[in-house]
Amino acid sequence: EEVERRRQERMRKAEDSKAETERRKAMTRKEKRKERWASREKDVTWHADGPVFSVVIKVDVLGTKQAFEKMISELDTPLVSLDVVRCAVGPITEEDLEQAKVSRAQVIAFNVHSLKQASTAGLPIHRFDVI
Numbered sequence: 001e002e003v004e005r006r007r008q009e010r011m012r013k014a015e016d017s018k019a020e021t022e023r024r025k026a027m028t029r030k031e032k033r034k035e036r037w038a039s040r041e042k043d044v045t046w047h048a049d050g051p052v053f054s055v056v057i058k059v060d061v062l063g064t065k066q067a068f069e070k071m072i073s074e075l076d077t078p079l080v081s082l083d084v085v086r087c088a089v090g091p092i093t094e095e096d097l098e099q100a101k102v103s104r105a106q107v108i109a110f111n112v113h114s115l116k117q118a119s120t121a122g123l124p125i126h127r128f129d130v131i
Helices: 002-026 029-038 062-074 094-103 116-121
Strands: 045-047 050-059 081-089 106-110 125-128
Touching: 029 050, 050 062, 050 094, 062 081, 081 094, 094 106
Parallel strands: 050 081, 050 106, 106 125
Antiparallel strands: 045 050
């Protein structure tokens, strides 16, 4: 009886796997990409053109801001679009946190301090000291 139950379970898993393979084959490229990004839903939003990763960038000096703007303008990837909600010089402010929260953006900070409210707000802030 146990042997038969295991055999039936293996057959069911094989059928499920075959059905999943057929389902994936029938999907369009756009649907496959959307499914891949679904697991990262907290980090990206989905627009008509595909996944979009939103960021608020805060830097310490104008030269760093200009370097970021140049790098972002040259960035080209078919997998995900980058939406810079805000790129500014200075410490992270309440307004930055509010914009990040509304737009579901990640906050990226270079050589700047963050507010203590940011950690209590549950917003992800990625701090770096080196570009």
